[in-house]
Amino acid sequence: MPNTRVKWIISQRKVKTKCKNTSGPYSAMQENKFFELLSHQLSYVKIDRSNACLMSKHTAAMNFPTVDTALFLLMMLLPPLFISCDPTTLKQSLDPSPFPSNFLFGTSTSSYQVEGAYLSEGKGLSNWDVFTHTPGNIDDGSSGDVAVDNYHRYLEDIDLMESLGVNSYRFSISWARILPKGRFGDVNSEGINHYNKLIDALLLKGIQPFVTLTQFDSPQEIEDKYGAWLSPESQEDFGYFADICFKSFGDRVKYWFTINEPNMQVTLSYRLGCHPPAHCSQPFGNCSQGNSEEEPFIAAHNLILSHATAVDIYRTKYQKDQGGSIGIILNTLWFEPISSSTADKLAAERAQSFYMNWFLDPIINGKYPAEMMNIVGSTLPKFSSRDKEKLKQGLDFIGINHYTSTYVQDCIFSACKPGPGASKTEGFCLQNSQKHGVPLGEPTTLFWLNVYPQGMWKIIKYIKERYKNTPMFITENGYGEICMPNSSTEDLLNDVKRVEYMASYLDALITAVRDGADVRGYFVWSLLDSFEWTYGYTARFGLHHVDFATLKRTPKLSATWYKHFIAKHKLIKSQSPKHTSKHPQF
Structure with a gap:
């Protein structure tokens, strides 16, 4: 036994x-x-x-x-x-490692959150540079001007990755560092040189670069000229930027993501107005401009077609010679029906259609989800015949950012109080972290983050079944905490809750892999404590503690745990019969 x-x-x-x-x-x-x-x-x-x-x-x-x-x-x-x-x-x-022999373990960051050097060596202003310099937008009044200075300390940070034993690293490229004025200006050679050095240094340590072309930040120039994602011109601009990146880095980068979390971006930027360009309308928020009922759908349409434009360029000009692959990253939530009623079960499915499937259905199937068409079809922009041809390029894999889950209640057949998801534009499915006062999973100091590892297994299973087991990467998963005034460095280093979170979610991932899901890698968010968008520096997600005054990096308990978790599976695989994925490789 x-x-x-x-x-x-x-x-x-x-x-x-x-x-x-x-x-x-x-x-x-x-x-x-x-x-x-x-x-x-x-x-x-x-x-x-x-x-x-x-x-x-x-x-x-x-x-x-x-x-x-x-x-x-x-x-x-x-x-x-x-x-x-x-x-x-x-x-x-006691069985052999459930992970395929080519499974990738890594960490993730994004350019604005870690790089700093916001006007160094030819970089232009990004939308986040402008947004954070506007008083009142960030909880602690901070900005990413310096962040954790990864731009100058990338070699030190690569040493931290090597110490962890990871074999991959996902980072994003600062669009404004490559094209300070979008396609309206010159390519910044110093920006190209920086990412060349970063990529070469990673490969020298045996770490595979996973590159995200944009993670919420874009040149302010394209916002000022035509409204960025609200204009079809953004598709051309993004394609131009992607082409430069493929040409400059594609000989060494084999994994590309076009856009990070476009579903979150349109919600936060154009419905709730809490991210740049801060567009919204009542009752969703109090902004000086915007239309929360229409603009999210317009921006989403242009983001979907911008992805398709970049993929089309990669497939026709670079993929055959460079041998890489390309996908997109979506934020995912598991929507748990608040009751066993048919209405609430349908609401949970509808919630996915208005959140994740909103983007994946057009990219993979060429059209918006039926649930969206039934409710907001008259508001959704239409795909032209040319658009549909471009969408056929699809993707090679799906990036999944997954942190938490929520209950969902139907608002079509039942009366709902106002709240997240309850409106027509969100699909008439009210989201609630509690059921009869009992939370779904263990609450944390972040209001939106409950620990519910079952959601990891459930969302992977859902994607596997809906999208025919398209290859997946868990591109972000991690535990965040608000820094309390009385928190000591010792408290932050001994992040037992983060270890418990990672262990439980990885256990759920293992179950999904054993069930046949084609998951090919797992990336922790994040390598470092960093600038956490509107939280500023008040929330920490890192495996490594950063003293924001001195920028000193110190491994937390979770870094030690992750290091040993990776080592364990490497050792099991080295002592076990060869175990490879049942699915075709790229």
Whole structure:
């Protein structure tokens, strides 16, 4: 019985190696906290602490004297598959790694959130530069002018990635750094040089670059000239920018994402007005300009066709010779029906159509979801015959940003109070984090983030079934926390909640992979604490703590945990029969 075997190994084996506490980032204090966390998670067995010590940061490189000793250390250090005492989970944990041999583990960042150097070496103003310099837009009055200075410290940050053992890194390119004035000006060679150096440095360390062409930021010039995503001209501008990037970096970049979270972008920028260009109308917000009932659909249409334009350029000019692949990233929520009624189940499906399928259906199937057409068909822009031809280029994979889930209640057949999702333009499906006062998952200090790992498995299953198991990457998943006034650095470094979150969501991902989902990589958000959009520096998501005064980086407990999680699966794969994906490779 696997359960008996686990107990026997942990109770009988003694670790011979004595571990020295370090004075660096992996301190005695962190090791003690880490041990306590593991002891809690493995509480169904008795561990004699006097005969066991947590290995130092060099554990992964050690040669273990016996297989049993190695297995003991792995079980003690790497608990994610043992969080549940369920016998099925225990049995699965002794099986070979569920991840294919070519599975990618990485971290993610975005240009505006980490780079800084906002006017250095020829960069132009972006929409976020202008927005953050307008008083009242950011919670703490800050900006990304310096951020965490990744522009100058990228080599240091790559060393952090190497220490984690990741084999991939997703970052975005600052559009305004490459084209300070969009297509109306010259290409900034210094911007090209910077990303060339970044890409080369990553590859030198064996880290695969995943490049997002735009993550919420764009040149302010295109906003001033024609209203950015509200104009069809944005399609030409984005295609021009994408062409330059493919030409400049495509010989080394094999994974491209056109746009990050366009579904979030149109909601925050053109419906709620809390992101640039701050367009909205009542009752969604109080902005000086905008139309929340129409502009989100116009912007979405242009974003979809901008994606199609970039993919068309890549397929016709570069893909054959460069051998890469291209996709798009959507923010995803799992919408859980608030009751078992047919109406609420239909509302949950409708909520997906007005959120994720709004973009994926046209890109993959060439048309908007039927649920959207039925409710807001007269408002949705139409695809021309030329547009439809371009949309046939589709995508090679889907990027999934997933953090949380929410309940959904039908508002067509039932009366709903005003709230997120309840309006016609949002599909008549009210979102609520609670059911009869009980939250869906464990709440956090971020109002929108509840810990509900089942949602990870459910959304992957949904995408697998709706889009015929198109290859997927989990491009963002992570735990955020608001910095409380009394939070100490020690508290922030000992991010036990983040470790528990990652372990539970990765366990859900493992279940999805075992169920046949073609998921090819997992990226934590984020490598570093950074500028978190309208939160400024008041919210932290990083595996590495950043002192925003000195910009010193320090690994958190979660960095240690993720490092060992990756090492565990590398070791299992190296000792197991070859396990490759059942699905065709790009």
